[in-house]
Amino acid sequence: MAVQADTAQALVDAIFLFGRSLRAAVANSVDDPVAPALVAVLVALSVRGPCRQNELAGALCLSQSALSRQLTELVDAGLVERRPDPDDRRALHVQVTEKGTEVLRETKKRRSAHLRGRLGDWSQDEAAAALTLIERLTVSLAPRAESTPDRESIPLTADHCGSSLR
Template sequence: MAVQPDTAHALVDAIFLFGRTLRTTLANSTGDPLPNALTGVLFVLWRMGECRPTELAAELCMSQSALSRQLGELVERGMVDRHRDPDDRRAHRVSVSETGQKALREIRDRRASRLHELLGGWDQAQAESALDALAHLNHTLSVHEPPGRNCL
């Protein structure tokens, strides 16, 4: 049986609320060394690997000028390395530095520890079920991404 429209609406609401809850519970209360926006840029860059800022901006669905400011701050903090693109000397490439990788590990470890604490009443099967559902939802949504990532 196909998903009913009311269920799709409820899922949209639940996903929105889950995002807000996740940000306020894990990201804002853990004492992370970076603001959430910079942590997000650093995490996506780490997942992508070395790339041009234009590629990273497309992946993040954000303007190049907004990303440029955030990358500048990450470079100043020593968390991102920027160097000339060997294929096009007019352009540059960015990657997560050793300092940035260390910061990401600390942030991820702190957040995982906090989540572990919060899930104290859950058993392993419940946690694995949630992980499977999130992975399945993420896969389904990413498979149906429009070409060119038409960001809103």
């Protein structure tokens, strides 16, 4: 049986509120060396690997100008670098630097610790079940023709940018 309209709307609302709750639970502005929006760019770039700025903007559902400002901050902080595109020397690739990788690793470690603290009354089985459902939902919300990927290979694509969740 298909998902009913009221259930789908409740799910949209719950996902939106979940995103806000998650950001509040894991972000700690005192400890974070970079702003949460910049961390999102670092995460996406570390998953994608070196790419053109327009490709990254599409994957993040951001305008070129918004991403350009964020990348400038990351480049100035030494967390991202721009290099000539090996296939087109007129274009540039952006990629995470070693310093960026380390900042991202520490940020993820700190955020994970914050989340573990908030999930103190959850069992490992409950957390694993939630992870399975969130991964399934992520795959369902990012339409693609190929078969369902595992967690490590979920691509950041522009396909999901038209979603009403923004």
